[in-house]
Each structure stands twice: as C-alpha cells, then as structure tokens.
Amino acid sequence: MRRWSTALAALMLAGAGLAAATAPVSASRTAAGTGPSSAMCEVGWGSYGKSGADPAYRPLTDVRTGRHECFDRMVLDIQGAGHRAIGYRVGYVDKLNQDGSGDVIPVAGGAILEVRVAAPSYDPATGKATYRAKAGQRLPGVDVTGYRTFKDTRFASSFEGDTQIGVGVRARLPFRVFQWDHRIVIDVAHRWDVLG
Numbered sequence: 001m002r003r004w005s006t007a008l009a010a011l012m013l014a015g016a017g018l019a020a021a022t023a024p025v026s027a028s029r030t031a032a033g034t035g036p037s038s039a040m041c042e043v044g045w046g047s048y049g050k051s052g053a054d055p056a057y058r059p060l061t062d063v064r065t066g067r068h069e070c071f072d073r074m075v076l077d078i079q080g081a082g083h084r085a086i087g088y089r090v091g092y093v094d095k096l097n098q099d100g101s102g103d104v105i106p107v108a109g110g111a112i113l114e115v116r117v118a119a120p121s122y123d124p125a126t127g128k129a130t131y132r133a134k135a136g137q138r139l140p141g142v143d144v145t146g147y148r149t150f151k152d153t154r155f156a157s158s159f160e161g162d163t164q165i166g167v168g169v170r171a172r173l174p175f176r177v178f179q180w181d182h183r184i185v186i187d188v189a190h191r192w193d194v195l196g
Contacts, residue, residue: 009101024053041070041189045175045176045189048091049089050088050175051088051090052087052088052179054086054087054118055131057118057124057171058078058080058086058119059078059131060076060077060078060079060130060131060163062077063075063139063142063153064141065142067146067147067148070189071190072131072144072147072150072187072188073186073187074115074150074153074188075186076119076184077183078119079123079130080182085179086117087117088116088173090113090114090115091114092172093113096166098157099157099159099164100159105136105156105166106136106154108152109167110171111171113168114156116162117163121133131158132143133155135155135157136155139153139155148190149169149170150168151170152167152168153168154166154168160182167186173188173192
C-alpha cells in the first residue's frame with residue numbers, strides 16, 4: 001500500500017510541475033503593455049516577409065520595445081488609426097537602403113529586419129513632426145541593451161508617407177506582425193525552436 005501512495009504522490013507532483021511549466025504568460029507581462037499574449041512560445045511564424053495594405057496615411061507618434069519570455073517586441077503607435085487597417089511591410093533585408101537617397105544605413109546585429117509602415121513621422125495635413133527621429137540614428141527613447149533578440153534600432157526615413165525603420169536582430173529568426181487597435185506590433189522569437 002505504501003508503494004502505491006508513494007507512486008501516486010510522485011505522479012501528482014509531476015503533474016503539478018507540468019501545469020506550472022505550461023501556465024499562460026500573464027497579461028501584465030505582454031509587450032510594451034499592449035496586445036494579446038501567448039500561453040506558450042508559439043511556432044510557425046516563419047521568417048518570410050509580411051504585409052498589410054491600406055492607402056490611408058496617419059501619423060506615427062511613438063515606437064517602443066519590450067522583452068518577453070519567448071520574443072522581443074516592437075510597438076508602433078499610429079495616431080487616429082482606431083480600428084482601421086494600417087499598411088505595413090516587414091521583412092529581412094541584406095542591407096538597409098534609405099528611401100529616397102538609397103544611402104546604406106548601418107544596423108548592428110546578425111540580420112536586419114526592415115519595417116515599413118504607412119504612417120509618416122509628421123502630420124500630412126500640417127507638416128508638423130509627430131515622431132522626432134533622425135535618419136541613421138537610434139530610435140529616440142528606445143534602448144535594446146540586454147535584449148535576447150533585438151541588437152539595434154535605426155530610423156531610416158519618412159518618405160512619401162511611409163516611415164522606414166531598421167531593426168538589428170541576432171539572426172534571421174521567426175517573426176509575426178499584427179495590428180492591435182491603433183498599433184502595429186512586431187514580435188521576433190528568441191530562437192527557431194521556440195516551443196517550450
């Protein structure tokens with residue numbers, strides 16, 4: 001009888017450990033305070049380019065980043081977008097060529113993720129700056145020191161209604177892009193085998 005009790009107790013402890021290991025990430029730990037979280041590290045994002053189309057241009061007002069258990073996240077805030085679709089193109093490039101001039105902007109890291117969003121860094125109606133960044137410089141207020149995946153950020157341009165940003169990452173890792181309310185969210189996984 002004692003052997004059965006010991007075996008049953010061991011199974012219960014193992015089950016409790018498994019439940020704790022697969023518990024969802026709390027909402028308070030989600031990206032720079034926005035968007036849905038993942039219960040476990042997801043797989044299947046892939047590393048191919050991703051896009052969403054919308055001809056309307058609304059100003060970019062902020063860019064911020066956050067660290068998570070399974071990925072690093074970048075969030076772009078778009079003024080007045082509400083629930084309307086926001087145009088974007090995100091994908092890996094060999095080098096970051098600035099729109100307009102074609103100049104190469106150096107970006108540190110093992111790979112470069114180019115982010116283009118249909119949101120200029122100025123108000124199209126007035127020309128007034130809404131996101132003060134300088135070409136070739138790090139994104140204002142964004143520090144990715146200590147991140148597992150993000151290694152660098154660079155503002156490339158705001159040209160003909162699009163804003164172009166370079167994100168230096170450790171390697172060409174899987175990523176996803178989605179719109180959450182008036183934000184574009186980009187998650188880059190810490191590794192390819194992200195399950196677990």
